[in-house]
Amino acid sequence: xxxxxxxxxxxxxxxxxxxxxxxxxxxxxxxxxxxxxxxxxxxxxxxxxxxxxxxxxxxxxxxxxxxxxxxxxxxxxxxxxxxxxxxxxxxxxxxxxxxxxxxxxxxxxxxxxxxxxxxxxxxxxxxxxxxxxxxxxxxxxxxxxxxxxxxxxxxxxxxxxxxxxxxxxxxxxxxxxxxxxxxxxxxxxxxxxxxxxxxxxxxxxxxxxxxxxxxxxxxxxxxxxxxxxxxxxxxxxxxxxxxxxxxxxxxxxxxxxxxxxxxxxxxxxxxxxxxxxxxxxxxxxxxxxxxxxxxxxxxxxxxxxxxxxxxxxxxxxxxxxxxxxxxxxxxxxxxxxxxxxxxxxxxxxxxxxxxxxxxxxxxxxxxxxxxxxxxxxxxxxxxxxxxxxxxxxxxxxxxxxxxxxxxxxxxxxxxxxxxxxxxxxxxxxxxxxxxxxxxxxxxxxxxxxxxxxxxxxxxxxxxxxxxxxxxxxxxxxxxxxxxxxxxxxxxxxxxxxxxxxxxx
Amino acid sequence: xxxxxxxxxxxxxxxxxxxxxxxxxxxxxxxxxxxxxxxxxxxxxxxxxxxxxxxxxxxxxxxxxxxxxxxxxxxxxxxxxxxxxxxxxxxxxxxxxxxxxxxxxxxxxxxxxxxxxxxxxxxxxxxxxxxxxxxxxxxxxxxxxxxxxxxxxxxxxxxxxxxxxxxxxxxxxxxxxxxxxxxxxxxxxxxxxxxxxxxxxxxxxxxxxxxxxxxx
Numbered sequence: 244x245x246x247x248x249x250x251x252x253x254x255x256x257x258x259x260x261x262x263x264x265x266x267x268x269x270x271x272x273x274x275x276x277x278x279x280x281x282x283x284x285x286x287x288x289x290x291x292x293x294x295x296x297x298x299x300x301x302x303x304x305x306x307x308x309x310x311x312x313x314x315x316x317x318x319x320x321x322x323x324x325x326x327x328x329x330x331x332x333x334x335x336x337x338x339x340x341x342x343x344x345x346x347x348x349x350x351x352x353x354x355x356x357x358x359x360x361x362x363x364x365x366x367x368x369x370x371x372x373x374x375x376x377x378x379x380x381x382x383x384x385x386x387x388x389x390x391x392x393x394x395x396x397x398x399x400x401x402x403x404x405x406x407x408x409x410x411x412x413x414x415x416x417x418x419x420x421x422x423x424x425x426x427x428x429x430x431x432x433x434x435x436x437x438x439x440x441x442x443x444x445x446x447x448x449x450x451x452x453x454x455x456x457x458x459x460x461x462x463x464x465x466x467x468x469x470x471x472x473x474x475x476x477x478x479x480x481x482x483x484x485x486x487x488x489x490x491x492x493x494x495x496x497x498x499x500x501x502x503x504x505x506x507x508x509x510x511x512x513x514x515x516x517x518x519x520x521x522x523x524x525x526x527x528x529x530x531x532x533x534x535x536x537x538x539x540x541x542x543x544x545x546x547x548x549x550x551x552x553x554x555x556x557x558x559x560x561x562x563x564x565x566x567x568x569x570x571x572x573x574x575x576x577x578x579x580x581x582x583x584x585x586x587x588x589x590x591x592x593x594x595x596x597x598x599x600x601x602x603x604x605x606x607x608x609x610x611x612x613x614x615x616x617x618x619x620x621x622x623x624x625x626x627x628x629x630x631x632x633x634x635x636x637x638x639x640x641x642x643x644x645x646x647x648x649x650x651x652x653x654x655x656x657x658x659x660x661x662x663x664x665x666x667x668x669x670x671x672x673x674x675x676x677x678x679x680x681x682x683x684x685x686x687x688x689x690x691x692x693x694x695x696x697x698x699x700x701x702x703x704x705x706x707x708x709x710x711x712x713x714x715x716x717x718x719x720x721x722x723x724x725x726x727x728x729x730x731x732x733x734x735x736x737x738x739x740x741x742x743x744x745x746x747x
Numbered sequence: 748x749x750x751x752x753x754x755x756x757x758x759x760x761x762x763x764x765x766x767x768x769x770x771x772x773x774x775x776x777x778x779x780x781x782x783x784x785x786x787x788x789x790x791x792x793x794x795x796x797x798x799x800x801x802x803x804x805x806x807x808x809x810x811x812x813x814x815x816x817x818x819x820x821x822x823x824x825x826x827x828x829x830x831x832x833x834x835x836x837x838x839x840x841x842x843x844x845x846x847x848x849x850x851x852x853x854x855x856x857x858x859x860x861x862x863x864x865x866x867x868x869x870x871x872x873x874x875x876x877x878x879x880x881x882x883x884x885x886x887x888x889x890x891x892x893x894x895x896x897x898x899x900x901x902x903x904x905x906x907x908x909x910x911x912x913x914x915x916x917x918x919x920x921x922x923x924x925x926x927x928x929x930x931x932x933x934x935x936x937x938x939x940x941x942x943x944x945x946x947x948x949x950x951x952x953x954x955x956x957x958x959x960x961x962x963x
Contacts, residue, residue: 282817687812691883698881 275591276583278657281528281685283507283535286656291572291581291628292606292619294591296341299615303335303345309614314366314378314416315598315607321346322600322607323367323375324616330361332377340605340620349375354394358382366416368488376425378414385414385427385439398425401437401445418488426486426494433482435519436496449519452480452498485598489554493522497549497562500532507535510577511549512562526688527577533564534582543567543586551599553606557633561599561606568593570606570619574632578659581625591617604629624653631663640670658684669693674700762787766794766866773864773904777911780863781856788855791862797869799830805872810879813890833931837861840930841909845923850913860912864904871897 276290300308310328317323322335322343331350335343351360362381369375373390385398400412410431417427423441426449435451464472484497494515511532514523529535533547547564549571554560558575569584585592595612604626606619621629631646644667651660665680666689674697681690702709765785769776780786803826806816838861842854852860875893882890909927910920 281815682811685811685815687884690812691885695883698883 275585276581278582279529279535279579280656280658283529285536288581288657289624289653290622291583291625292570293622295605295618295620297590297615297617298343299613303333303343305333305345305348311611312609312614312616313597313611314364315600315609315616316367316369317600317602317607318369320602321369322602322616323369324609325364325367325598327363327365327380330363330381332361332364332367332375337602340618343616343618349392352386352388352392352394354388356394356397359394361386365414368417368419370419370423371421374419374423376417376419378417378427380413380415383412383414385417385425387425387443396443398427398439398443398445401439403445403448405434406432416483416485418486418494420488420492426488428483428486430482433480435480436483436486436494436515450494450496450513450515450521451519452483452513454480457504484549485551487552487554487560489558489560490556495552495554495560497552499548500546502537502545505532505546506530507532511547512552512560512573523577524575525577527573527579528685529579531562531573531577533562533569533571534567541586547571550597553599553601555601555604557629557636559629559632561601563596563599563608565596568596570599570608574659578662580628580659588613591619593617624650627653628659631660635663635666640667643667644671662686662689665689665693669696672696759787759789761785762790763793766790766863769863769908770866770870770900770904773907774911777860777863777908780860780908781852781912786859786863788859791859794866794869795834795862798865799827801869801872801876802830803827805876808880809876810882812882812884812887813879834861836931836934837905837927840934841923841927844926844930845909845913845915848923850915850923852909852912856912857909860908861905864908865901867897867900867904871900 276288276292278286278288280286296302307329309324309326312324313327314325315322320337322337324333324335326333329350331348333348334346336346337343349361353359361377361379363379364377365380366378367375374395375386375388375390375392377386377388379386379397383400387395387397389395398414400406400410413430414427414437415430417425419425424446425439426436427439429437432448433451435448438446438449440446481498481501484499486494486496488494496513496515498511498513500509500511507529509530509532510521510523510525511530512523513521516522523531525531533549537546538544543566545566547562547569548566549562550565551563552560559580560573562571562573563569564571564584567584568586569582571582572580574580583591586594588594593608593610593613595610596608597611598609600607604621608617608619609615610617627646627650631643631650634640634643634646644664647660647663647667650657651664654660661680661684665677665684665686668674668677668680669689669692674693677693678690678697681687681693762785765776765780769780803823805814806821806826838854838858841861842850842852842857844850845852845857871893875890875897879890906920906924909915909924910917913920913923915923
């Protein structure tokens with residue numbers, strides 16, 4: 244008996260080894276790029292982005308290696324990188340995707356100002372005129388320098404009665420609109436974005452995040468004592484993580500998702516208009532909040548935390564998750580376009596991603612622990628998807644449909660491809676075919692649009708038959724009733740009754 | 748085969764047609780159902796089978812706008828049980844309670860009346876299922892309303908039926924409806940305890956057997 248058990252154990256162990264080896268081999272090859280389908284299931288996808296190159300300080304030819312870089316800003320072909328740990332900003336020229344050249348290093352400036360150096364600059368923005376706006380966190384100010392690095396003005400802590408006077412102003416992230424107004428996020432200020440007019444006056448807070456709370460928390464709080472209440476989380480808006488101004492002047496702002504209170508339909512991104520209200524289009528099945536599964540895996544758990552966002556010219560916005568080190572792309576309808584990345588030491592993986600920006604379709608991701616910039620370029624698959632989306636936006640519906648067909652050939656599990664083909668067919672007035680594609684991916688809104696037209700066409704084509712059927716439906720019972728009544732009258736007529744009686 | 752005579756068949760059809768009278772005249776209808784012996788078990792079974800069948804058909808033939816099914820996760824037996832299990836709990840629970848408080852209905856009669864009360868479900872859901880394929884999301888409200896009506900109607904009929912077959916007053920009937928719901932919960936609780944005890948008992952003997960095998 245023992246022998247049998249031992250033998251079985253050996254066979255079992257052998258099988259374990261056999262099955263385990265291919266498993267470990269798979270782990271590296273798959274799971275880099277994926278997608279969420281209608282049901283929220285993870286669908287493997289061909290890679291959407293490839294790593295083109297990873298730049299470290301040495302690759303850029305810098306004297307000192309980068310230290311804790313925290314912000315990145317791109318304009319035309321220039322990249323501005325906040326080398327926060329070294330108190331400087333590096334201006335780079337992008338010659339090609341794999342070639343970046345240092346133009347200048349900004350660590351001090353001239354002009355009528357006491358402190359002429361930077362201390363822990365965490366974000367930078369450049370206006371259309373070429374003026375620099377720098378979140379000079381260590382010096383508690385937002386600096387404005389002109390393009391020759393002459394001091395222009397600084398934006399300081401807003402004078403507002405509701406702010407704690409002891410609070411040190413620590414601007415972290417900022418954006419500048421075309422009129423020179425500055426929007427900025429500062430540590431410890433949760434009333435929304437701090438808005439400065441172009442002349443430096445503070446003009447108010449915009450777009451505070453809505454306060455969310457559980458009603459159970461609310462009830463507990465009612466019964467809690469003063470000390471208990473102090474220990475509880477208070478119902479206050481959360482601070483924004485980061486902001487980005489898109490090409491139209493709308494501000495995309497990211498919020499950290501609260502694991503306890505969030506549902507999978509919530510958004511972690513807000514698109515703010517001038518009034519500060521959220522106008523993000525959200526027609527996707529799932530919220531714009533990154534990963535849908537928050538369980539522990541690989542040492543990381545909890546929801547994705549979008550540390551930065553960038554919006555491309557085709558309205559696709561890419562969010563950077565600092566929790567699992569992933570990039571999430573969403574289209575203008577809030578549908579997920581791609582997810583990729585992860586935490587790790589290989590190229591294309593991150594250790595502590597802090598910022599993302601784009602030039603064209605290329606993505607630049609800054610890693611604060613790795614002290615590097617990773618350049619991602621779209622793969623053939625990614626380029627196809629972008630083509631399909633852009634062609635549709637330009638009104639080239641047939642071409643868009645063909646592009647989506649090619650996308651589908653490469654990835655049959657891609658919901659957007661089906662819906663894209665459907666939308667293209669819908670525009671070409673091929674309703675019946677469009678309906679089929681929408682039904683496959685459960686897109687009820689688009690299906691209804693197509694079906695409404697199809698139904699209209701059908702009714703118009705068959706109007707004669709419909710009228711005929713309706714008329715028949717009315718006339719036949721009417722006729723039957725009439726004949727019956729006549730028959731009844733004949734049967735009960737006196738003359739016949741009499742003869743019948745007579746026969747009896 | 749010989750059992751199906753013309754007379755029996757006619758009686759069956761009559762009792763099936765009587766369901767239509769019951770749902771429009773519940774008080775009168777359910778009284779006659781048992782007291783005048785207008786209902787048959789065959790008709791009750793037919794209605795129940797129709798209900799289960801419609802519920803399954805709905806999965807496949809309702810437009811995806813209203814019903815989206817995650818087929819990978821669907822267990823058809825569990826789905827059928829989602830009607831049959833609460834129904835049997837209701838019937839047993841109701842009979843068990845009312846028989847202690849001078850309810851006149853017998854177990855079979857409770858079953859028959861409950862099945863008859865389900866009639867609006869297949870009657871409304873079947874046309875609704877076909878209709879759903881000819882509407883858009885804008886007309887969604889209509890579907891939801893008719894669907895809700897079929898459920899509420901059936902629920903009211905169940906309550907009315909119980910009152911009539913047990914010969915209860917309205918107040919007493921409502922009281923026992925609520926009590927029956929509680930008894931259903933109690934039965935679920937007992938069943939859960941029962942099954943967990945059984946599975947623990949079984950696993951005890953399995954581990955005993957394993958231990959024995961190792962020591963041989």
